Amino acid sequence: MDIGSNVTPAPKMKSPTLLRKSHRKIIISYIILTFLSLPLFFMYLWLFLSSISSEMVAGIIPKQITFENWRFLWENVEVGSRQLPSIWLATWNTLLLAGGLTIIEVIISVMAGYALSRMEFPGRTFFLRSVILLHAFPSVALLIAVFYVLDTLGLIDTLWGVMLVKAALQIPMSTYIIKGFFDDVPWDVEWSALIDGCNRIKAWYQVVIPLVKPGIAAISIFSFLAGWSEFLLLYTFIFDDQNITLATYLQKIIGDFQMVDYGLLTAAGLFYMLPVIFFFIFTQKSLMQMNMGGNKRV
Amino acid sequence: MKKWVLPYLMLTPFLLLVLLFFVTPVVITTIMAFTNMDYSMEWNFIGLQNFEKIVSDPNFSQIVFNTFIYVGFTLLINVFFALLLALLSSYYIPFEQSGLFFRALWMLPRITPPVVYVLLWLWIFDASEYGLLNTLTSFFFSNDPIAWLIDHPMTAIILVNGMVGASFGMIIFSSAIQSIPRDLFKAAQVDGASEWSVFKDIILPSIKWPIMFVTVWQLLSLLTSYEYILLLTDGGPVFESEVWPLYSYHKAFKNLEFGYGSALSLILVIIAILLTGVLLKLFKFNRMIQSSRIE
Numbered sequence: 001m002d003i004g005s006n007v008t009p010a011p012k013m014k015s016p017t018l019l020r021k022s023h024r025k026i027i028i029s030y031i032i033l034t035f036l037s038l039p040l041f042f043m044y045l046w047l048f049l050s051s052i053s054s055e056m057v058a059g060i061i062p063k064q065i066t067f068e069n070w071r072f073l074w075e076n077v078e079v080g081s082r083q084l085p086s087i088w089l090a091t092w093n094t095l096l097l098a099g100g101l102t103i104i105e106v107i108i109s110v111m112a113g114y115a116l117s118r119m120e121f122p123g124r125t126f127f128l129r130s131v132i133l134l135h136a137f138p139s140v141a142l143l144i145a146v147f148y149v150l151d152t153l154g155l156i157d158t159l160w161g162v163m164l165v166k167a168a169l170q171i172p173m174s175t176y177i178i179k180g181f182f183d184d185v186p187w188d189v190e191w192s193a194l195i196d197g198c199n200r201i202k203a204w205y206q207v208v209i210p211l212v213k214p215g216i217a218a219i220s221i222f223s224f225l226a227g228w229s230e231f232l233l234l235y236t237f238i239f240d241d242q243n244i245t246l247a248t249y250l251q252k253i254i255g256d257f258q259m260v261d262y263g264l265l266t267a268a269g270l271f272y273m274l275p276v277i278f279f280f281i282f283t284q285k286s287l288m289q290m291n292m293g294g295n296k297r298v
Numbered sequence: 299m300k301k302w303v304l305p306y307l308m309l310t311p312f313l314l315l316v317l318l319f320f321v322t323p324v325v326i327t328t329i330m331a332f333t334n335m336d337y338s339m340e341w342n343f344i345g346l347q348n349f350e351k352i353v354s355d356p357n358f359s360q361i362v363f364n365t366f367i368y369v370g371f372t373l374l375i376n377v378f379f380a381l382l383l384a385l386l387s388s389y390y391i392p393f394e395q396s397g398l399f400f401r402a403l404w405m406l407p408r409i410t411p412p413v414v415y416v417l418l419w420l421w422i423f424d425a426s427e428y429g430l431l432n433t434l435t436s437f438f439f440s441n442d443p444i445a446w447l448i449d450h451p452m453t454a455i456i457l458v459n460g461m462v463g464a465s466f467g468m469i470i471f472s473s474a475i476q477s478i479p480r481d482l483f484k485a486a487q488v489d490g491a492s493e494w495s496v497f498k499d500i501i502l503p504s505i506k507w508p509i510m511f512v513t514v515w516q517l518l519s520l521l522t523s524y525e526y527i528l529l530l531t532d533g534g535p536v537f538e539s540e541v542w543p544l545y546s547y548h549k550a551f552k553n554l555e556f557g558y559g560s561a562l563s564l565i566l567v568i569i570a571i572l573l574t575g576v577l578l579k580l581f582k583f584n585r586m587i588q589s590s591r592i593e
Binding site: 022025026029030032033036037039040041042043044046047050056107108109111112114115116119120121122124127130132133134136137138139140141142143144145146147148149151164165167168169171172175200225228229231232235236246247250251254260262265266269272273276279280 | 301302304305306308309311312315316318319320322323324325326327330339382383386387390391392396400402403404405406407409410411412413414416417418419420421422424428430461487515518519521522523524525528529543546547550551556559560563566567570571574577578
């Protein structure tokens with residue numbers, strides 16, 4: 001990269017001016033960035049304020065604090081003439097879905113990632129290439145056929161069905177990520193365990209796995225959040241109120257957007273977001289890294 | 299021979315899921331596209347009729363037009379706005395902590411569950427004077443409340459999706475910018491290089507590939523994603539914000555015309571496969587596949 005050739009000749013400037021100029025640049029950048037981020041800031045501020053107030057002035061200033069909006073925690077909410085199931089049922093189902101998805105995804109991708117990283121077998125290059133291809137493949141376009149597959153398997157309208165489909169959509173990416181972690185484990189470590197008399201499985205389980213714990217933590221958080229936030233698959237494949245989840249619960253309250261009860265909606269939305277906020281604050285670093293891997297929102 | 303058994307055993311669950319939910323669906327979509335399957339779930343082959351129906355569909359031109367507008371403008375936001383955010387937060391603001399703060403803030407739309415994120419926008423676009431946009435317009439211009447989602451549905455879906463996608467590019471561009479040695483900027487500053495030439499000669503060359511990558515990647519996912527549109531406007535009013543993949547979804551799951559919906563999807567799948575091919579060619583993915591370290 002040749003910089004010298006293209007730049008304008010240096011103006012004669014003393015360093016204090018230079019300093020002041022760069023200060024001004026930083027301040028302007030702060031102003032622009034803050035201005036751009038204002039809508040975001042207000043959106044999330046509103047989410048919180050609206051959930052604890054009964055009436056708002058100018059859309060965002062609370063007039064009166066109330067906990068009436070949080071009534072869904074202790075009673076079943078009615079929307080129109082229809083009574084929604086308990087929020088705790090929805091929470092339990094969401095937890096089941098996210099937890100189950102995490103377990104399935106971690107087990108499958110750790111096994112596949114290790115095989116792809118450390119073992120030589122026919123078709124290995126082909127598999128690796130397809131992992132990347134599958135990661136890029138727009139799986140939502142296949143939803144109709146997936147519906148048919150689930151229907152044939154008798155898994156329509158079950159959380160299991162959604163869990164398996166979601167796992168299938170996610171494993172190419174988590175396999176690829178965990179493979180990278182396995183690649184970083186020095187072969188010597190595993191070799192010495194083998195020499196000490198471990199067999200391959202034991203060496204993998206006792207020596208290699210503990211070394212990729214950060215990777216496992218990262219894909220666990222990622223898949224838990226993905227399961228927790230899932231909407232489209234639940235909306236498409238689940239009909240029974242017994243299988244309601246927080247996403248579909250909220251969607252049912254939004255319903256007809258002409259007559260929205262924002263107080264109730266924001267309270268329920270905030271309740272739904274609690275684990276996301278928790279992970280966001282405490283595991284920001286891994287979240288940022290995960291998104292580098294090209295997480296696409298289906 | 300025995301050496302193969304273990305790796306294949308470890309790959310079996312992975313392969314099973316991929317077979318069930320990727321390979322089989324591709325095959326089924328392809329076959330179903332040539333049937334007129336409806337709620338009775340019967341395979342009646344009708345040749346190319348579905349594809350003739352697509353071309354003569356009265357909504358065809360509007361949906362193609364919407365798809366182009368939606369994908370094009372959202373992509374612009376996803377790339378240029380992301381670039382602006384990355385430049386501001388990782389080059390113009392030299393303090394690690396505050397740059398990180400802004401980037402974290404912009405990650406929020408991405409990690410917020412779609413239903414909650416759309417709820418936030420429902421408030422912004424609310425048709426009564428309660429909504430944020432109407433509050434602002436009545437305060438500054440004393441306008442009457444506007445039903446934004448009915449009058450400007452395309453603008454709405456582009457903004458909503460653009461803001462989610464911006465964080466993806468932002469993160470990738472930021473890390474590319476951060477990997478440029480700081481000394482280069484110092485040297486340029488001492489030489490009195492203009493802002494423009496710093497951008498053109500130092501920053502741009504190092505983010506050229508990330509920009510290409512983000513563009514193709516986002517193009518691929520925008521072409522086939524419709525979750526936020528489904529939640530925000532559901533393609534309405536009438537077909538004003540309906541895009542191709544959402545139309546296929548509606549045909550299949552609302553009108554229960556599975557055959558016709560599959561035909562619509564199949565075209566998307568083919569475009570997606572072509573684009574994936576471009577992605578592979580452009581970025582020489584073979585380099586990403588190193589050989590295994592073990593014999």
